[in-house]
Amino acid sequence: MPNWLNDAVFYEIYPQSFQDSNGDGIGDLRGIISRLDYLKELGIDIVWLSPIYKSPFVDQGYDISDYYNIAEEFGTMEEFDELLAEAKKRDMYIVMDLVVNHCSDQHEWFQKALADPDGEYADYFYFVKGKDGKAPSNYRSYFGGSTWEKVPDSDKYYLHMFAKEQPDLNWDNTDVRTQVYDMMRWWLEKGVDGFRMDVISLISKNPDFPDGEVKGLYGDLTPYCAHGPHVHEYLQEMNREVLSKYDIMTVGETACVTLEEAKKYAGEDRNELNMVFQFEHVELGSGKYGKWNDAPVDLVQLKKVFKKWEEGLEGIGWNALFWGNHDQPRAVSRFGDDREYRECSAKMLGVCLHLMKGTPYIYQGEELGMTNAGFENLSDYRDLESINAYHELVEEQDVPAEQMMTYLKKISRDNARTPMQWNDEENAGFTTGTPWIAVNKNYKEINAKAQIKDPDSVYNFYRKLIQLRHEEEIVVHGSFEMLSEDSEQIFAYQRVLDDTKLVVLCNFTPNHVAFDGLPKKAKIVITNYKTEGGSFLRPYEAVAYKVPVEEASDK
Numbered sequence: 001m002p003n004w005l006n007d008a009v010f011y012e013i014y015p016q017s018f019q020d021s022n023g024d025g026i027g028d029l030r031g032i033i034s035r036l037d038y039l040k041e042l043g044i045d046i047v048w049l050s051p052i053y054k055s056p057f058v059d060q061g062y063d064i065s066d067y068y069n070i071a072e073e074f075g076t077m078e079e080f081d082e083l084l085a086e087a088k089k090r091d092m093y094i095v096m097d098l099v100v101n102h103c104s105d106q107h108e109w110f111q112k113a114l115a116d117p118d119g120e121y122a123d124y125f126y127f128v129k130g131k132d133g134k135a136p137s138n139y140r141s142y143f144g145g146s147t148w149e150k151v152p153d154s155d156k157y158y159l160h161m162f163a164k165e166q167p168d169l170n171w172d173n174t175d176v177r178t179q180v181y182d183m184m185r186w187w188l189e190k191g192v193d194g195f196r197m198d199v200i201s202l203i204s205k206n207p208d209f210p211d212g213e214v215k216g217l218y219g220d221l222t223p224y225c226a227h228g229p230h231v232h233e234y235l236q237e238m239n240r241e242v243l244s245k246y247d248i249m250t251v252g253e254t255a256c257v258t259l260e261e262a263k264k265y266a267g268e269d270r271n272e273l274n275m276v277f278q279f280e281h282v283e284l285g286s287g288k289y290g291k292w293n294d295a296p297v298d299l300v301q302l303k304k305v306f307k308k309w310e311e312g313l314e315g316i317g318w319n320a321l322f323w324g325n326h327d328q329p330r331a332v333s334r335f336g337d338d339r340e341y342r343e344c345s346a347k348m349l350g351v352c353l354h355l356m357k358g359t360p361y362i363y364q365g366e367e368l369g370m371t372n373a374g375f376e377n378l379s380d381y382r383d384l385e386s387i388n389a390y391h392e393l394v395e396e397q398d399v400p401a402e403q404m405m406t407y408l409k410k411i412s413r414d415n416a417r418t419p420m421q422w423n424d425e426e427n428a429g430f431t432t433g434t435p436w437i438a439v440n441k442n443y444k445e446i447n448a449k450a451q452i453k454d455p456d457s458v459y460n461f462y463r464k465l466i467q468l469r470h471e472e473e474i475v476v477h478g479s480f481e482m483l484s485e486d487s488e489q490i491f492a493y494q495r496v497l498d499d500t501k502l503v504v505l506c507n508f509t510p511n512h513v514a515f516d517g518l519p520k521k522a523k524i525v526i527t528n529y530k531t532e533g534g535s536f537l538r539p540y541e542a543v544a545y546k547v548p549v550e551e552a553s554d555k
Contacts, residue, residue, distance in 0.1 A: 004093070005249050005274065007476045008045035009354075009466050010361040014326045015052055015074055016060065017419045018364055020431035027419070027430070029075035033083050036090055038448065042367060042459070043466035046093040046249070048196050050326055052080070053099075056106050058165040059143075059384055060417070062097075062198065063104040067183045084191045093193035095249065100180050101199045102166040110167050117154040124176050125167045126159035127151060128209065137209040139225075140218030144388035147221060159209075161202060161225060163384055171203045171234055184242050194248035197273070200235070201254035201265070204228030217396065226256040232264050235272040244271070251320055251359075252276045259312045266317040275318045275359060280305045282328050289399065292389055292407040297335055299488055299508050307482040310357055310493075314479065319358025323349055324366055329415040331363070333372035337540060341510055342369050342446075344540040347461045347528035351542035352491055352506040354465045357480045364420055367462040368451055372415040373440055375408070382437045386412040423449040461528065468526055474502045474546070489513045490537065496549065504544045507537040522547050 019031030029052065039047065052074045054066035061071065070077050087094050103110065112121035128136040128148075135148035135157050141164075148157040149164045159168045169176050184195070205225045212219030235252075243250060252265055254276040265276045281302055285295035313319055323331035332338045336345030346369030354360045373380070381387055386408055393399040409415075414437065421443040422429030428443035440446075451457035469475050478495030489509045495502040502525070507513050517535045518524070522545040524532075529541055537543070 002247055002249055002274075004045075005359065007470055008093075008359060009043060009469060010046045010048055010095075010359060011039055011042070011044040012048045012050065012325055012361060012363045014050045014364060014417060016050075016436060017417050017430070019420060019422070020433065020435075023431060023433040024073070025431050025433040025435045026073045028073065029070070029079040029083055033079070033086055036083075036086055036092070040090045040092065041452075041463070043463055043470065044092065044362070046095055046193070047087065048095045048361070049097060051097045051099055056104055056165065058104070058163050060382070062099050063102070063106075063163065063166045064099055065104040065106040066108075067103075068186065081190070088191075093249075094191075095194045095196055095251075096187055096192045097198055098184065098195035098200075099198040100169060101202045102160065102162060102168045105165045105167055113158075113167075114151065117151050117156050122156075123170060123173050125170055126205070127154075127156045128159065129156050137221075137224075138211045138214065138219035139209075139221035140216070143385050144392045146218065159205075161199075161221065168205075169203075172207065172230065177234065177237065181238065181242050184238075188242070188246050188248065192248075194274075195250050197250065197252045199255055200252040200273075201227050201231060201257060201261075201276075203234060204231040217392075222256050227254075227261050232270075232272065235265070236270070239271045239273075250274050255279065259308060262309075262313065263316050266313075268317060275320045277320050277322065278309060280309075282323075282334075289393055289397070289407075291411055292393060292399075292404070294406050294410045299491065300486060302335075303482060303485060303491055306356065307485065310480040310482070314357075319356070320361060321353050321356055321358040322361040322363070323353055324363040324416060325361070326363070326416055327413050328363075329411050329413075330370055330372045331366055332369050333410075333415065335508070337510060338369075338371040341540045342371065343458055344528055346458045348506050348508070348540045348542035350458075350462055350465050351504065351526060351528065351544060354469060355475055355495065355502065355504050355544055356493070357476075357478065357495065360469070362462070363416060365416075367459050368421060368446055368448060369458040370418075370421060370446060371440065371442060372409060373412075373418045373438070375412075375414070375438070376405075378405070378408075380438055381408065381412060381414050383412060383414045383417070386414060421447040423447050456530075464526060472502070472525070473497060474500055478502060490515065499549050500546055501549050502544060502546050504542070505537060506542045507540055510539045512536045512538055518543075518545055519547050 016027050018027040019035050020027050021030035051061035053064045054069045054071050055061045055064050109121050109124045113125055135146050139147040141147045143162050150157055160166050205228050212221050250273045252273045257278050262276050266273050284297050284301050287293050331349055332346045336349050390404050394401050394404050418440045419430035419435050424444040424447055427435055428439045451459035474495050474497040478497035481494050483492040484490050491506040493504050524545045527543040
């Protein structure tokens with residue numbers, strides 16, 4: 001792992017929604033450049049850009065039609081080069097999104113495959129003959145419906161694990177891997193500092209495509225398409241051919257990953273990736289309709305997940321820590337209180353995450369305590385997954401429309417994709433035009449301009465948290481131990497390094513919760529209340545304190 005990665009803090013930018021510079025309602029590279037000083041002041045080390053490549057934007061840029069060009073909506077390659085240079089001036093790194101499990105159906109390779117379903121480029125994808133006049137298997141796409149789409153004027157179908165406009169690439173084809181590696185080298189030679197690898201755990205499939213266990217209307221593809229037979233072989237090849245030759249970082253989005261699989265992807269002796277994203281903590285509560293529910297998060301279960309990953313990767317791999325991203329609802333709405341205790345719970349969530357062992361990732365607006373969108377109508381949504389899920393569950397599985405709208409308000413990806421709230425002016429200072437998706441109505445109360453001026457704001461609290469991580473060796477290198485595992489109210493853990501303990505206590509409720517109080521020699525390093533609370537943790541209170549090892553008490 002690069003030396004510069006250990007104490008680093010990431011910030012994910014969703015370019016469409018970050019800052020528009022030309023009034024077309026879509027965020028762009030020039031807008032990002034204009035906000036680099038904001039990120040530097042926050043303390044950010046590494047910026048991860050969601051895809052900026054040329055795309056038809058069926059899946060908001062995760063359907064790439066040209067890996068070597070910037071989407072016109074975002075700007076030009078010259079502006080991207082300027083972004084790299086300006087970031088470097090500020091000692092910041094730029095990490096790109098690498099989306100190579102699939103591409104767009106408008107990509108040249110797929111167009112050539114359609115033109116000759118039996119030709120060379122058909123083998124760049126999964127063109128498979130149907131069975132008895134039907135699709136090759138019963139798999140459900142992650143975006144709803146079948147994973148198989150009929151190839152026109154052919155007896156074959158092509159595989160798409162996401163939208164039908166996102167055909168999966170066949171990584172068993174050596175030419176595909178060579179093309180991907182060449183493209184990666186091109187961006188690295190340009191000066192990018194690494195890759196976040198989109199659904200990289202899905203690149204190897206069982207070529208027989210057996211039917212999956214039926215859940216609802218379709219079969220489950222996971223056992224046959226996640227962590228497939230050659231995924232580690234291909235990532236080791238990628239590392240050998242490309243990654244190991246540059247001073248860069250990598251993080252893999254590894255859907256359905258287990259701890260044992262993660263040790264293979266990100267084990268220090270494996271020569272694959274630096275770290276992976278696991279999703280167990282954000283998938284808690286999933287049920288009959290998968291992610292679509294409005295169930296509260298069970299704190300005991302949440303702690304079990306973090307304990308497993310924190311302690312399970314100790315000495316073996318490195319954790320990627322996050323509450324939210326472009327695919328998740330807003331953290332304060334999901335895990336905290338986005339009403340009365342919004343500021344307090346947003347700060348508490350920051351303490352809880354940033355003082356664990358691993359690399360913290362901030363999603364744009366999280367440092368302001370931005371909340372879920374609260375959209376009232378389906379027409380407000382832009383996310384293909386959300387729209388498809390509404391129609392599938394309401395029209396085919398008889399979920400009441402009002403109930404599904406409640407689910408969307410709670411869990412839709414569009415909750416994270418509303419424009420960044422820069423100030424209290426029209427459209428929150430995001431654009432002078434019409435934004436591609438509506439701005440959250442609470443932007444007059446929640447915005448960066450106001451919070452930068454307020455020393456007690458969520459933004460300035462995040463600055464302190466990031467500074468703490470940069471300065472305190474125990475936060476980066478200390479061991480991790482979960483405390484009070486059965487508490488339904490307090491998330492507590494300790495970090496230990498040499499003769500010092502850092503104890504972290506977080507109240508995840510709006511209630512006063514009794515605890516033993518701080519030890520006599522405790523030195524508070526950060527808290528989200530101005531005064532000490534005695535023998536009670538106040539609503540959504542967080543406190544982290546250091547004590548000598550012999551003075552620490554396990555709470």
